[in-house]
Amino acid sequence: MTWPAIRTILDGAVVTAALAAVSILLSLPLGLLVALLRWRRVPVVSGLLATFVSVVRATPFVTLVLFVYFILPSAGLELNPVPAAILALTLNTAAFSSEIWRSALQTFPLDQREAAMAFGMSEAGTFTRIVFPQIWRANLGPLVSEVTILLKCTPAVAVIGVVEITRAASRVGAETYEPLPPFLVATLIYTALIAAIVRGQRVVERRIARRFGSVSP
Amino acid sequence: MNGLLVVWESRDVFLLGAANTVSLVLGCLLFSIPLGILGAVVLMEASAPLRRLLAELIDLLRCVPFLLLAYVVYYGLPELGLRLDSWWAGLLSLTIYTTAYLAEIFRSAFFAVAKDNIEAAHAFGLSRSLLYRRIILPQVAITAAPMIGNQVITTIRDSALLMIITVQELTFAANFVSANHFTPFAPFAAAVGLYLLMSFVVEEGVRRMERVRKVRYG
Numbered sequence: 395m396t397w398p399a400i401r402t403i404l405d406g407a408v409v410t411a412a413l414a415a416v417s418i419l420l421s422l423p424l425g426l427l428v429a430l431l432r433w434r435r436v437p438v439v440s441g442l443l444a445t446f447v448s449v450v451r452a453t454p455f456v457t458l459v460l461f462v463y464f465i466l467p468s469a470g471l472e473l474n475p476v477p478a479a480i481l482a483l484t485l486n487t488a489a490f491s492s493e494i495w496r497s498a499l500q501t502f503p504l505d506q507r508e509a510a511m512a513f514g515m516s517e518a519g520t521f522t523r524i525v526f527p528q529i530w531r532a533n534l535g536p537l538v539s540e541v542t543i544l545l546k547c548t549p550a551v552a553v554i555g556v557v558e559i560t561r562a563a564s565r566v567g568a569e570t571y572e573p574l575p576p577f578l579v580a581t582l583i584y585t586a587l588i589a590a591i592v593r594g595q596r597v598v599e600r601r602i603a604r605r606f607g608s609v610s611p
Numbered sequence: 612m613n614g615l616l617v618v619w620e621s622r623d624v625f626l627l628g629a630a631n632t633v634s635l636v637l638g639c640l641l642f643s644i645p646l647g648i649l650g651a652v653v654l655m656e657a658s659a660p661l662r663r664l665l666a667e668l669i670d671l672l673r674c675v676p677f678l679l680l681a682y683v684v685y686y687g688l689p690e691l692g693l694r695l696d697s698w699w700a701g702l703l704s705l706t707i708y709t710t711a712y713l714a715e716i717f718r719s720a721f722f723a724v725a726k727d728n729i730e731a732a733h734a735f736g737l738s739r740s741l742l743y744r745r746i747i748l749p750q751v752a753i754t755a756a757p758m759i760g761n762q763v764i765t766t767i768r769d770s771a772l773l774m775i776i777t778v779q780e781l782t783f784a785a786n787f788v789s790a791n792h793f794t795p796f797a798p799f800a801a802a803v804g805l806y807l808l809m810s811f812v813v814e815e816g817v818r819r820m821e822r823v824r825k826v827r828y829g
Contacts, residue, residue, distance in 0.1 A: 452764065452810035453803050454771030457782045461803070464795030542674075549678040550772060560678060573686040581679045588674040 395575050399566045403576060406562030407583050410548050413476075413558060417483035418541055424484065425491030430521075432492070433499045443492075450489035456550040458482050463554040479551035487544045494536045498529040531602050538595040542588045549584075559583055614797025621788045621798075628784025629805050631698070635770050635780060636809075639705040640763065646706070647713025652743065654718045665714075672711035677769045680704050685776045701773040701780075709766050716762060720755035721747060753827070756820035763813050767806065781805055 428447070432440045450458065462485070463478040473481075502525055510520040530537070552561035563580035567573030618625065653665055672680070684704040688695055695703065724747050732742045774783035785802035789795045 449803060449807060452768075452807045454768040454782060454806060456771045456774065457785065457799065457802055457806065460782070460786055460789075461795075461799040464789060464799065468795060546676040549676045552678075553775060560676075560682075564682075567686070574683070574690055577679060577682045577686060581675055581683060584676050584679060585671065585674040 395566070395570075395579065399570065399576065400579065402566055403559060403562045403579055403583065406557060406559040406580075407587070409556065410545070410558040411587065413479060413483065413548055413551065413556070414541075414545050416480055417487060417544060420480070421484040421487035421544075422491055422537065422540075424488040426495045428488060428492035429495035429499055432496060447489045447492060450486055451493075455482070455486055455547045456553060458486060459550050459554055475551070475555045478554060479548075479556045482551070483544060483547060486547060487540060490543070491537060491540050494533055494540065495529070498533050499525070502529065531606065534595060534599060534602070538591060542591055545584065545588055545591070614794040614800075617788065617792045617794050618797045618801045621792075624784045624788055625781070625798075625801060625805070628779060628781040628802075631778065632767065632770050632780040633809070635698070635702055635705060635773065635778070636763070636767050638702050639709050639766055639770075642706045643710040643713055644759075646710045647717050648748070650710060650714030651717035651721055654714065655721055656739075669711045669714055672708065673715070675708075677704070677708050678772045678775060680708055681773060681776055697773070697777045701770070701776060701778045705766060705770060705773070708769065709762065712762050712765070713759070716755055716758045717751060720751040720758070723754055724750050753820055753824045756817050756824070760813050760817035764810050767809055767813075 428443050432443050434440075453461075459479065459482040462482045463473065463475065466473045466478065466481075506524055507520060510524050515523070548558060549560035552558060552564070555561070557565070559580045563576035564573065566576040570576075650665060650669070654662055654669075657665070681701065681704040684707070685697065685700040688700060688703075728746055728750070729742065732746045737745070770780055771782040773780055774786065777783075779787075781802050785798040788798040792798075
């Protein structure tokens with residue numbers, strides 16, 4: 395493979411990383427919001443969200459990407475591939491991460507919440523000061539797994555024409571008539587990205603363990 | 612309404628797509644469940660170097676996006692002199708990928724089998740193969756059912772990516788119908804409905820196993 399070909403794939407890697415970063419920043423808080431609304435049993439809304447979560451969890455990500463990309467224009471929104479890709483990634487990861495947040499909320503010790511209530515803390519204060527700092531630390535592992543799953547989903551957005559790693563690799567393959575080497579390089583980049591995230595998780599976990607004692611499972 | 616009519620008229624395409632998805636997933640499980648069990652046994656029993664090699668290989672596979680593995684298998688096999696059509700290349704890549712995850716699931720389920728069970732089996736002089744067949748695997752099948760169910764749903768989801776290497780599965784069918792009739796909503800909604808149906812079937816299977824577990828182990 396020539397240097398420009400490798401450059402093309404590396405440019406794709408920047409797009410993949412940016413897509414993943416934006417979607418993570420949008421989807422993890424959105425997942426938390428979904429979990430909170432379902433946990434509080436807000437009428438109607440929590441039922442709709444439950445349906446949303448089970449539909450997204452059963453739908454393959456490529457199908458979701460195509461769905462979002464082809465449906466939104468018929469609803470009057472002209473959509474470019476990149477926003478469509480971010481929207482699909484965000485919906486997908488919000489649905490999956492909301493289940494992690496929800497089980498964390500459900501298993502949160504009741505006595506701590508009662509103690510906060512006895513001290514006259516407001517509900518919002520209890521959440522931001524007591525509940526949230528503990529649940530994100532305790533669920534760092536599953537949440538980071540969700541992030542690596544999101545990265546592993548990103549090749550699917552190549553179908554709607556976003557030039558990320560996979561699409562860049564298949565372009566190089568089409569130009570050189572040798573598809574295998576670019577895909578091997580692409581695989582290597584994905585592996586490196588995902589391994590870096592998992593390594594980052596270990597570092598953060600060790601810091602948390604040092605500051606707060608061991609992390610509950 | 613028009614969209615529904617389009618879906619009904621091209622029901623053959625959808626049924627063929629769904630049949631391809633189901634047959635790919637079932638074919639994959641047929642191979643990857645035994646291979647996953649074998650992998651887990653190797654991870655538990657084999658000598659240290661072999662164990663480490665397999666663990667590294669499984670970790671590596673779990674870092675690779677499925678689509679990339681499918682591409683590498685699809686384009687790599689001809690280089691090795693093996694020409695498979697896209698369905699078989701899809702089945703092969705799905706099997707390799709799912710086996711890595713199942714081996715990990717089975718290994719953690721093996722660990723969860725109570726130690727006294729295994730010690731009692733040793734005390735009764737059970738051979739290693741009897742220990743696995745009579746004591747460990749039946750318990751693992753029941754306790755790991757939810758995780759295996761999740762993995763089956765993941766495999767169904769992954770199988771949709773095979774449309775990109777031109778396997779004519781369900782998402783391929785939806786995309787084909789929507790492109791030919793310029794009505795995106797109904798074809799994709801029909802595909803999503805069929806995927807939901809498949810995952811309900813898997814979840815129902817897991818629920819049945821849960822019931823067995825409750826009856827046997829309380």
